Structure formats: C-alpha cells, structure tokens
Amino acid sequence: MGEHKTSGIFESIFDGLGGRDIYFWNFIILMVFTLFEVAAVFFETIPGTDIEITLYAVWAILIGVGIVKGYGIAAYFMHLKGDPRIYTRTALFPVLFVLLMLWGIGLSNPGAVQNLPDWCTPNWDFAVER
Amino acid sequence: MSGGEAHVENSIWMRAVLIGGVFLAIGILAFATMGVGVANVKHHDYEEAILEYEDAKYAYEDAKASNASDAEIATLKEAKEEAHHHEVEAHLSYLTWRTAGITILLMCITYAAFIGLGGFLNSIAPSGDDAHDNHGYGGDDHEHHGSGSPIIFALGIMLFLMGFPSFQSVLGNMLSGTDFALGDLGVSMLGLVVITAGVANWWREDLPFIGNGEQIATSAPFEGQHIRKAGLWVFIMSEVMVFATFFSSYLRMRTEWCTDWQVQAGNCAEVNMLTASDFLRPNGGTLDGLGGQGDFMTLLPGAINTFALIISSYTIVLALKTANSKDWTAPTGMMGKIMPDQKTAVRNYLIATFLLGSMFIVLKLIEWSHLVAEGFTIGTQAGSIFYISTGAHGLHVFIGLLVMLYLIFKADTVGYDEKNGQGIEYFGLYWHFVDLAWVVIFPAFYLY
Structure with a gap:
C-alpha cells in the first residue's frame, strides 16, 4: 500500500x-x-x-x-x-472455494449442489444401498 | 521519544477521554438540530401533506360518486396523485432528517464510549517499568513477547455473542415499551466490558510502538515478512469467504426470482419479486403498487457512498504516503493551513477518511429508512439478503471507523512516520478490502 x-x-x-x-x-x-x-x-x-x-x-x-x-x-x-x-x-x-460456491450454489438453481453433474457427485445410490 | 519506544505518560490518555466527550457533544448537537429541530419541522410538513392528500382523495371520490364530468374527474385524479406524491416526498424528507440525527447520535455515543472508556482505563492503569514490560513491543534490545489482547478481545466477542439473543430481545422490548428483565443483558454486557478491556490493553501496548521489534516470520511461506501483515491477509481472505457466501446465496435466489430484468429479457412473464434496485434505479420493476419510483435522487445515496469509499481509500493511501515520506514539505495555500507539518497532515488525512466512512453509514441508514418506508422490508427474500449483505458490509465499515479512532489518536499523540507507518498500512489493507467488497455489492444489489 x-x-x-x-x-x-x-x-x-x-x-x-x-x-x-x-x-x-x-x-x-x-x-x-x-x-x-x-x-x-x-x-x-x-x-x-x-x-x-x-x-x-x-x-x-x-x-x-x-x-x-x-x-x-x-x-x-x-x-x-x-x-x-x-x-x-x-x-x-479462497478463489477456488468462491468459484465453487458461486457455481455450486449461486448458479445451480433450482437444485443447487444436489443437481450437479454425476461426475462430480458422490454415488448416492451406492451409499444408500450399503 | 526515548530508546526503542515512545515515552507515553498515562496522562496522555486523558486526551482520549476528552475526545470521547467531544464526540458526545457532537452527537447530542446533531440529534438536537437534525433529529429533533429540523425533523419536527419536516414532520409538520408531512402532516400537512397527509391532510392535503386526504382532501384531494375525498374530492376525487366525491366527484366520481356525484357523476361529475370526465374532465373534472381527470383533473381531480391528477391533483390526488400529485398530493400523494407530495405526501411521499414529505415523509421521506422527514425520515431523512430524523434518521440522520438518530444515526449520528448513536454513532457518536459508540465513538465516545469506545475511545473514552479505552482512554479512561489506560489513564488509571499503573504506570512505570512494570507496566512498561507488559507492552507488546520491546525496544531495540528487547525480545518481542507478543500480546494477550487479541485473546481477551476474542473472549469478549464470544461472551457478547452468547448473550446476544437476550440482548437483542431486551433492547427490542425496551424500544417497544414492553416488560423486560435487565438481568438478561448480563452476559452480553460482560462481553462488552471484556472487549473494552481487551481493546484498551491493545492500545496501551501499541501506542508507544515506533517501529522497533516488529515480529518477522521465520519460516515458510511468509519467511521474512511481517507477521502482522501476513495475519491480516489471512484474515482478509476469511472475509472474502464471508462475503462470497452472501453473494452466492443472493445469486441462488436471484436466478429463481422473476424480476423486472428477467421479464425484460423475456425469461418469464410477470414480476414476482422486487429487488432493492427496483426501488432505487430509474425504471425499476413494480409489483402490487410498490417499486418503480426510482430516479436520480433515490440512486444518489448509494452513488455518493461509492465515491466516498473510493475517496477514503485514496486518503488512507495519502496518510501512509505522508507518514512514509522522508522529504515531506508542507503544501502551499489553503492546504498548507490544513496540513502545516507532517504529523498534522497524517492525522488530518486519517480524519478525512474517518469522516467519509461516517458519512457512508449515515447515508446508508437514510437509504434503508426510505426503502422500508416504500415497502422494501426485511420480511421478503430479496429484502432479507439485501439488508443482511449491505448490513454486514456497513458493520465492517463501522468497525473500521472504531479502529480508525485509535489511529487518529496515535497520529495526534505519538505520531506516525516511516518507521511505524505499518499501523496505517495494515489498517489500510482492511479498509481497501471493505471498498473492494462494495465494488461487488453496489452493482449487484443497487444497480442490477
């Protein structure tokens, strides 16, 4: 400064x-x-x-x-x-986190992080079945 | 100044107490003139405007009921709308003066309490070598032994937040005149006392600091850098995350709403949510008779605040530049009278920054009062995210102002130069961050 x-x-x-x-x-x-x-x-x-x-x-x-x-x-x-x-x-x-928040939360209407593409979400079915 | 630290007498802190008294006087004067005197005149105008509007409304309804001519009805309708417009203007004018008076009073009370209590506690603290040893900064021949003040301060914050729900509830009951138990304020008030003690101790440690014994990081990744600066950057990054949370929440909601922008872009048929910008910018959207009244004057407070923050960012740069200058010469003319010597110049640049920041808070609250009066309340999704985000930013500005009070005090007593100018530099980083956050908030919430 x-x-x-x-x-x-x-x-x-x-x-x-x-x-x-x-x-x-x-x-x-x-x-x-x-x-x-x-x-x-x-x-x-x-x-x-x-x-x-x-x-x-x-x-x-x-x-x-x-x-x-x-x-x-x-x-x-x-x-x-x-x-x-x-x-x-x-x-x-923090840019990575900020981008993740903007993309994962801010721009993912209406599903937010639950509607992210399969390739970046956990295998929920497997988790539930297990 | 002697040795590695400035010699600070306890009595110097009485000056802080006096400054607190001056703030109190300014606050009371501002409240008496703006919040009571002018506001009462404006309230009288507002009451007259209400009566005029009522008369115009009855005249219009009478004309419609008595089957008057279309021309007469049209004239009366126009007169009614004009009277309504005048009533709204009178109401906002009253709110402007009333809010300004109350805000300045509350700000000055806080300033007075902060610097006055801090100064008082330090003026009665034991002086001498024992107290001297407790300073956070050693001299040339002293090893730096850190400070416990941040921990005390953090403990105070924790206590205050633990008691905050009761604190807020009691304050609400006090303002609305309902019953309350004063004992419910206990935990939060204890927190405020601990915060004040922590801050006062922090000031006591910092005031004699003239640039010797600054802690330097000895390991990666900040090796060779000032620890305070590295710490401040890490703190700023945590703040980035806080504001990113607000912004992503806003974006998430905003993409769901059918706003005027979405309608104009052809993405949906009709408006189902009004944002703050619908009340502030010209040609904003309307819903259920609200919004769409924005013009140059409604956008003005936000625009002035944007310029005020940028100017204040520059004045703090000038304060640092002046402090760091080895060949500073007094300017000529009017500026020479305001800044006759280097020490005064640094102090006055800080005072200019402080005044601009204070103006920001006053204008923001005036703007909020107008928005609430026009129907944009915290009860809606758009209102909630707007008031929380801009409020969090305003809180950051206000905290910055409280810190700046101490900087001004130090600039006026011990003084800043190229050796201890870091104090201004590190505060400046925080202040610029607040400006940076506004760069995002202003277009996102006020213009878009």
Missing part, C-alpha cells in the same frame, strides 16, 4: 504524469469508472444519441467495470503488485 515502486504498462503511462504518482491516477480511474457504472444504469440511451443501452450491455458494463475497479484496488491500493508473490497467492487462495 503505497510503499514500493511497481513496473508495468499502466505505470509507464501514468506514473509521474502531470507530476502525480500512480496512486493518484488509480484513484481518478476508479472514480471515472464508477461514474460510468452509475450512468450505464441511469441512462436508457447513450446521451446525445438514440442508441439504446440494452440490459445485456448494462450487465456487461457492470461486470467489466467491477473487474477493472477490483484490479485497481487490489493491485495498487492494496499493493499486491509490488509486494512479494506470497501475498497474491494468499489472496487467491
């Missing part, structure tokens, strides 16, 4: 731009993307045009902006990019 210098494309463009450091530009980008996120929901058409912002476009924008903002906060503000790799590995450790 604001301790070490990092290197990369983003840094080569923004670090030092206008006499400001990478954290300032990360902050500005986060603000702009948030504005974009709110505007995508607020406007039905692209301002000044008749082009409709469809539900799927809004959905894609929300996910896309979320990823960009998440990366900006984790990589620069939380400084995962400049810190030793072990912190990134620690941060990624």
Whole structure:
C-alpha cells in the first residue's frame, strides 16, 4: 500500500504524469469508472444519441467495470503488485472455494449442489444401498 | 521519544477521554438540530401533506360518486396523485432528517464510549517499568513477547455473542415499551466490558510502538515478512469467504426470482419479486403498487457512498504516503493551513477518511429508512439478503471507523512516520478490502 515502486504498462503511462504518482491516477480511474457504472444504469440511451443501452450491455458494463475497479484496488491500493508473490497467492487462495460456491450454489438453481453433474457427485445410490 | 519506544505518560490518555466527550457533544448537537429541530419541522410538513392528500382523495371520490364530468374527474385524479406524491416526498424528507440525527447520535455515543472508556482505563492503569514490560513491543534490545489482547478481545466477542439473543430481545422490548428483565443483558454486557478491556490493553501496548521489534516470520511461506501483515491477509481472505457466501446465496435466489430484468429479457412473464434496485434505479420493476419510483435522487445515496469509499481509500493511501515520506514539505495555500507539518497532515488525512466512512453509514441508514418506508422490508427474500449483505458490509465499515479512532489518536499523540507507518498500512489493507467488497455489492444489489 503505497510503499514500493511497481513496473508495468499502466505505470509507464501514468506514473509521474502531470507530476502525480500512480496512486493518484488509480484513484481518478476508479472514480471515472464508477461514474460510468452509475450512468450505464441511469441512462436508457447513450446521451446525445438514440442508441439504446440494452440490459445485456448494462450487465456487461457492470461486470467489466467491477473487474477493472477490483484490479485497481487490489493491485495498487492494496499493493499486491509490488509486494512479494506470497501475498497474491494468499489472496487467491479462497478463489477456488468462491468459484465453487458461486457455481455450486449461486448458479445451480433450482437444485443447487444436489443437481450437479454425476461426475462430480458422490454415488448416492451406492451409499444408500450399503 | 526515548530508546526503542515512545515515552507515553498515562496522562496522555486523558486526551482520549476528552475526545470521547467531544464526540458526545457532537452527537447530542446533531440529534438536537437534525433529529429533533429540523425533523419536527419536516414532520409538520408531512402532516400537512397527509391532510392535503386526504382532501384531494375525498374530492376525487366525491366527484366520481356525484357523476361529475370526465374532465373534472381527470383533473381531480391528477391533483390526488400529485398530493400523494407530495405526501411521499414529505415523509421521506422527514425520515431523512430524523434518521440522520438518530444515526449520528448513536454513532457518536459508540465513538465516545469506545475511545473514552479505552482512554479512561489506560489513564488509571499503573504506570512505570512494570507496566512498561507488559507492552507488546520491546525496544531495540528487547525480545518481542507478543500480546494477550487479541485473546481477551476474542473472549469478549464470544461472551457478547452468547448473550446476544437476550440482548437483542431486551433492547427490542425496551424500544417497544414492553416488560423486560435487565438481568438478561448480563452476559452480553460482560462481553462488552471484556472487549473494552481487551481493546484498551491493545492500545496501551501499541501506542508507544515506533517501529522497533516488529515480529518477522521465520519460516515458510511468509519467511521474512511481517507477521502482522501476513495475519491480516489471512484474515482478509476469511472475509472474502464471508462475503462470497452472501453473494452466492443472493445469486441462488436471484436466478429463481422473476424480476423486472428477467421479464425484460423475456425469461418469464410477470414480476414476482422486487429487488432493492427496483426501488432505487430509474425504471425499476413494480409489483402490487410498490417499486418503480426510482430516479436520480433515490440512486444518489448509494452513488455518493461509492465515491466516498473510493475517496477514503485514496486518503488512507495519502496518510501512509505522508507518514512514509522522508522529504515531506508542507503544501502551499489553503492546504498548507490544513496540513502545516507532517504529523498534522497524517492525522488530518486519517480524519478525512474517518469522516467519509461516517458519512457512508449515515447515508446508508437514510437509504434503508426510505426503502422500508416504500415497502422494501426485511420480511421478503430479496429484502432479507439485501439488508443482511449491505448490513454486514456497513458493520465492517463501522468497525473500521472504531479502529480508525485509535489511529487518529496515535497520529495526534505519538505520531506516525516511516518507521511505524505499518499501523496505517495494515489498517489500510482492511479498509481497501471493505471498498473492494462494495465494488461487488453496489452493482449487484443497487444497480442490477
């Protein structure tokens, strides 16, 4: 968090731009993307045009902006990019569980984990018969 | 500062007690002005708006019953709807001021109790070498001997949660004016006392810390890293799991509901569930006369809160950057007056973060009061997951604010520099995580 210098494309463009450091530009980008996120929901058409912002476009924008903002906060503000790799590995450790929960519970309506494919569920019949 | 630690007199803790008193005064003042003064004026407006609406409704019904002309009925209907709209606006305006006043009062009481009691306990604690030895951080020539405070704190949490069902029940009875037994508060109050003692001891151990004796991990996988930092990352990962649980539950329910989004996408015929976003965003779905009233103003508190969290993430970065700076120079102009020296600058950046976080809580509760008034209660599935998820996030923000109180106190007394700036850095990691969680919660619950 604001301790070490990092290197990369983003840094080569923004670090030092206008006499400001990478954290300032990360902050500005986060603000702009948030504005974009709110505007995508607020406007039905692209301002000044008749082009409709469809539900799927809004959905894609929300996910896309979320990823960009998440990366900006984790990589620069939380400084995962400049810190030793072990912190990134620690941060990624629960990802498997999170994905399992999102897939096994969140996206498995209506059966949840009971309706998962056969190849990843225990042999219940065998268990019951035994 | 002398040796490996800052010299901290017990009397310095009286400053924390004074800060507690200031918070109490601010809370009472805010409640008296916003929660009582302005809210009463707004309530009067609300009552007038109710009467106007009643009049407009009777006029419309009379006109229909007396077979008035279509044009007249249409005019009266329009007047009735306008009066209803005005009544709703007046109600929400009243709720805004009332909720803001009560929230600020309750927050300030908690701040005052937290920092005031912590400060008081430390100011009366025995001083001298014996007490000095109990500090968590040794000097240059001291071996680090850890701290028992987290265990005391955890014990307090356990006791509080054990007594929480009775605590919640007694509080509910107190608020509704029904009978209650004060003794039922015993276990949870004991828990709060132990928590306060644990926190006060923790502060006492940390305040003299000026960067010497930081524990370093000596084995894999964090070999060479600060143990506190590694521990904090592991803690954050456990928090990721907590929020992932909320989010997967929400997703599970959301895919089952027939929301306005699903109808518009052609996946089902009619809306059977309203989500918070139906009340907040423009053109939201409607069901049984509820929802669909969202506009710029309803989305505004959530949007402001999103910006507030991002700005607060940046101010905490600036606090750390200022603390770590070896060649810091005071800015010129107005900023120079706010931040005349490095120590003050660090403190003021932390205060800015604290104020933004406090604003987040106030706006969130105002928004909740509006949602409940509009019919989006915790009694529905959508309401349940919304209030639990955003409430859990708000609780994290509030806990962060309580921790920040101590950081501000330390910044104002011992101070932070490049040697002991880790305190801000580690807290910042937690604060950024709270911001990160909001990055997911805001679009998922407010916009989608």
